[in-house]
Amino acid sequence: MDDSKAIEVNDGIYWVGFSDENAGFSNNPYLLIEGESVVLFDPGSRLPEHFEIVKKKIESVIPIEKITMIVVHHQDPDLCASIPLFEEIIGVNNFELIATMRTSLLLPYYGIRTEITTVEDGDILELDNGREIMFITSPYLHFAGAHVSYDMKTKTMFSSDIFAAFSADWNLYANENYTEAMRIFHEPYIAHKSAIDSFANKIKDIELKMICPQHGSVIKEESISRCMEALLSFEVGSWLI
Numbered sequence: 001m002d003d004s005k006a007i008e009v010n011d012g013i014y015w016v017g018f019s020d021e022n023a024g025f026s027n028n029p030y031l032l033i034e035g036e037s038v039v040l041f042d043p044g045s046r047l048p049e050h051f052e053i054v055k056k057k058i059e060s061v062i063p064i065e066k067i068t069m070i071v072v073h074h075q076d077p078d079l080c081a082s083i084p085l086f087e088e089i090i091g092v093n094n095f096e097l098i099a100t101m102r103t104s105l106l107l108p109y110y111g112i113r114t115e116i117t118t119v120e121d122g123d124i125l126e127l128d129n130g131r132e133i134m135f136i137t138s139p140y141l142h143f144a145g146a147h148v149s150y151d152m153k154t155k156t157m158f159s160s161d162i163f164a165a166f167s168a169d170w171n172l173y174a175n176e177n178y179t180e181a182m183r184i185f186h187e188p189y190i191a192h193k194s195a196i197d198s199f200a201n202k203i204k205d206i207e208l209k210m211i212c213p214q215h216g217s218v219i220k221e222e223s224i225s226r227c228m229e230a231l232l233s234f235e236v237g238s239w240l241i
């Protein structure tokens with residue numbers, strides 16, 4: 001796969017991630033461009049070999065300085081340790097940084113200096129041309145203050161670690177082996193089934209046409225019900241004795 005070009009997976013939504021074959025997983029920041037609004041979801045690792053790929057892919061569609069918002073779904077280093085590197089290019093406070101209150105408390109520990117806009121369950125962000133992003137909290141999946149984002153135009157969910165997967169045999173789009181790769185990720189990393197059930201109940205009336213997780217593969221509409229059924233069937237908390 002060409003490591004210098006972003007791939008448009010939906011209307012204005014670009015995959016700007018990479019697959020780390022040695023580690024057996026992919027890291028998937030996504031870029032959403034709507035008019036002057038340029039939103040980067042879960043920007044990623046600060047390791048030079050990771051950051052340079054993400055940077056190059058973003059630059060294949062738009063200059064980094066044009067980013068207007070960064071959304072961070074939880075505080076893990078694989079999705080937000082690179083934010084200070086983006087600050088060096090865009091400038092501190094020259095973009096909006098969005099997270100839940102609980103996530104926002106931990107972000108300064110990475111040396112992030114941009115002020116954080118905190119969001120709550122159900123908040124809607126309006127982008128250029130009236131395109132709307134809804135934020136949905138996902139408690140304990142897998143962090144107390146985790147949330148996901150939902151693009152109302154394309155009905156795409158940026159699901160962070162939910163629907164994520166570990167796989168040495170990675171594809172950009174989920175195939176028939178994906179639910180097994182999801183299982184390997186979820187069973188140890190999610191502590192309790194009630195967190196999944198509660199989230200599934202919360203989103204049951206939300207129409208989903210695409211899911212973009214932070215690891216693993218992009219899930220197209222035809223695979224969503226299969227992946228949702230799998231998610232509900234996992235025996236999570238597998239490291240508990």
Ligand SMILES: [Fe+2]
Nearest residue numbers: 074076142161
């Ligand atoms: Fe995580």
Ligand SMILES: [Fe+2]
Nearest residue numbers: 076078161214
């Ligand atoms: Fe992650």
